[in-house]
Amino acid sequence: ETGVTQTPRHLVMGMTNKKSLKCEQHLGHNAMYWYKQSAKKPLELMFVYSLEERVENNSVPSRFSPECPNSSHLFLHLHTLQPEDSALYLCASSQSQGSQGYTFGSGTRLTVV
Amino acid sequence: GENVEQHPSTLSVQEGDSAVIKCTYSDSASNYFPWYKQELGKRPQLIIDIRSNVGEKKDQRIAVTLNKTAKHFSLHITETQPEDSAVYFCAARRNSGNTPLVFGKGTRLSVIA
Numbered sequence: 001e002t003g004v005t006q007t008p009r010h011l012v013m014g015m016t017n018k019k020s021l022k023c024e025q026h027l028g029h030n031a032m033y034w035y036k037q038s039a040k041k042p043l044e045l046m047f048v049y050s051l052e053e054r055v056e057n058n059s060v061p062s063r064f065s066p067e068c069p070n071s072s073h074l075f076l077h078l079h080t081l082q083p084e085d086s087a088l089y090l091c092a093s094s095q096s097q098g099s100q101g102y103t104f105g106s107g108t109r110l111t112v113v
Numbered sequence: 114g115e116n117v118e119q120h121p122s123t124l125s126v127q128e129g130d131s132a133v134i135k136c137t138y139s140d141s142a143s144n145y146f147p148w149y150k151q152e153l154g155k156r157p158q159l160i161i162d163i164r165s166n167v168g169e170k171k172d173q174r175i176a177v178t179l180n181k182t183a184k185h186f187s188l189h190i191t192e193t194q195p196e197d198s199a200v201y202f203c204a205a206r207r208n209s210g211n212t213p214l215v216f217g218k219g220t221r222l223s224v225i226a
Contacts, residue, residue, distance in 0.1 A: 033213060043157070043202060043216040056213060090156065101147035101159040101204075102214060 003027040006091050006105035013081065014113055021076040021108045023091030029103070031096035032074040034066060037107070038087040049074060050096045081112045115140040117205050119217025126193050127225050134220045136203035137185040143205040146186045147214070148177060152199045160201075161188070164208075193224045 004025045013019050025032065034046040048056035049068040063085075065077040074091055088109050092102035116139040126132045138146075144165035149157040163170045163177045163186065170177050174193075179186040186205075190197055200221050204214040 042200075042219045045213055045215075048213050101149070101162055104149075104156040104158070106156045 004091060004093055004103050004105040006089075006108050008108060009106065010109045010111075012111045012113060013078070015081060015083070017081075018077070018079040020078065021089055021091075021110075023074040023076075023105055025072055025074075025091075025093040025103070025105075027093055027103060029093035029095050030071050031094050032068060032071075033092045033094075033102065034074065034076050035090040035092065036087050037090055043090075047076075078110075081110075083112050086110055086112045115143055115205055115207075115215040117203060117215050117217045119203050119220060121220060122218065123221045123223070125223045125225060128193060128195060130193055132188075132190045132193055132197070132222055132224075134188045134201055134203070134222070135185060136187070136205075136217050137183075138205040138215075139184070140205070140207065141181075141184065142207050144208050145206050146177070146179060147204050148175075148188050149202040149204065149216075150199045151202065151219075157202060190222075193222075195224050195226050198222055198224045 007022045031050045033048050036044045045058045046060045047066040052068050063080050067075040088107045090107045091105040094102045119136045147162035148160050150160045151157040161172050161177050163179050174191050176189045200219045202219045203217040206212050206214045
C-alpha cells in the first residue's frame with residue numbers, strides 16, 4: 001500500500017446517477033490532486049487542493065465536483081455523467097512546497113453506461 | 114504554462130538492449146523532473162527524479178539526464194528486462210507554491226524476450 005487509498009476500485013454508473021469517489025492519504029502531505037486517465041489523454045489534471053483550498057480547476061465540467069474536508073481526504077462527486085467520462089480516476093498527494101514527486105493511489109475505474 | 118512533450122509514444126526493444134525516452138519542456142523556470150512507471154492495471158510509481166542543479170542521476174539500471182539549456186531530459190534504461198515493460202511518463206514542475214506537475218503523454222515500452 002502506497003499510503004494513498006482510493007475507493008471504490010471499480011464503479012459502473014448510469015448517466016442519471018450520483019456517486020462519489022474517495023481518496024485518503026496517510027503520508028502527512030498537504031496537497032492532493034485528481035487526475036483523469038484515458039486512452040486519448042493520459043494523466044489529465046482535474047483539480048488541485050493545497051492546505052484544503054482548491055488552487056486549480058483545470059476547466060473541468062461542473063458535473064465533476066471536488067471536496068476536500070481536511071488535508072487527508074479528497075472526494076470527487078459525480079452527477080449526470082456522460083459515457084465519454086469513462087476513465088481511470090487517479091488521486092495523488094504531495095508536499096506542495098518540496099521538490100518531491102506525487103504518490104498516486106490505485107485509481108477508480110469508472111464506467112458510465 | 115508548462116508544456117511537456119514526450120517521445121516516442123511506443124518503443125520496442127530486445128531484452129538486454131537499452132531504451133531511451135526523451136522529453137522536452139517549455140518553462141525555463143521548471144526545476145524538478147520526475148519519471149513514473151505505470152504497469153498494466155496499476156498506479157503510476159515514481160522511479161527516479163532529477164533536480165535542475167544536477168545534470169545526471171543514476172539508480173542501478175536506470176538513469177536520467179538533464180540539459181537545462183536545451184530544456185530536455187531523458188530516461189535511460191540499460192540491460193532491459195521483460196519486467197521493464199510498462200508505460201513511462203515524464204513530468205516537470207516549478208518548485209514554488211502549488212504549481213502542479215505537468216506530465217508528458219507517456220511512452221509504452223515493450224521488452225521482447
